[in-house]
Amino acid sequence: MQTRPSTDLPTVATEYNGVDRNAFLFGSTPQAELWNGRFAMIGFLAYLLWDLAGYSVLRxxxxxIGY
Structure with a gap:
């Protein structure tokens, strides 16, 4: 197995469509899935902090409804 020196690595991390993975693109693209996941993580963390502060929508x- 041959390894490459770190200077041979690409300067931009690309996904299958050859575009920067962090580019904010609309539509059904790998970049959109990455951004959806990031926003979902932010939303989950925000709800968790909101719940820990005592404001629970679920509770x-x-x-x-009587539970």
């Missing part, structure tokens, strides 16, 4: 709904 309020369950209390409202």
């Amino acid at each position: 309020d709904v369950l209390h409202f």
Whole structure:
């Protein structure tokens, strides 16, 4: 197995369509999936912090329906 020196690596990380993986592209592209995942992680963390602060939407709904 032959290894390449680190200076031979590409300057931009590319995905299958040959575009920068961090480019903000619309449509069904690998970049869109990466951004969707990032926004989902941010939303999950925001909800977790909101819940830890005592404002739980899920707990309020369950209390409202009688659980």
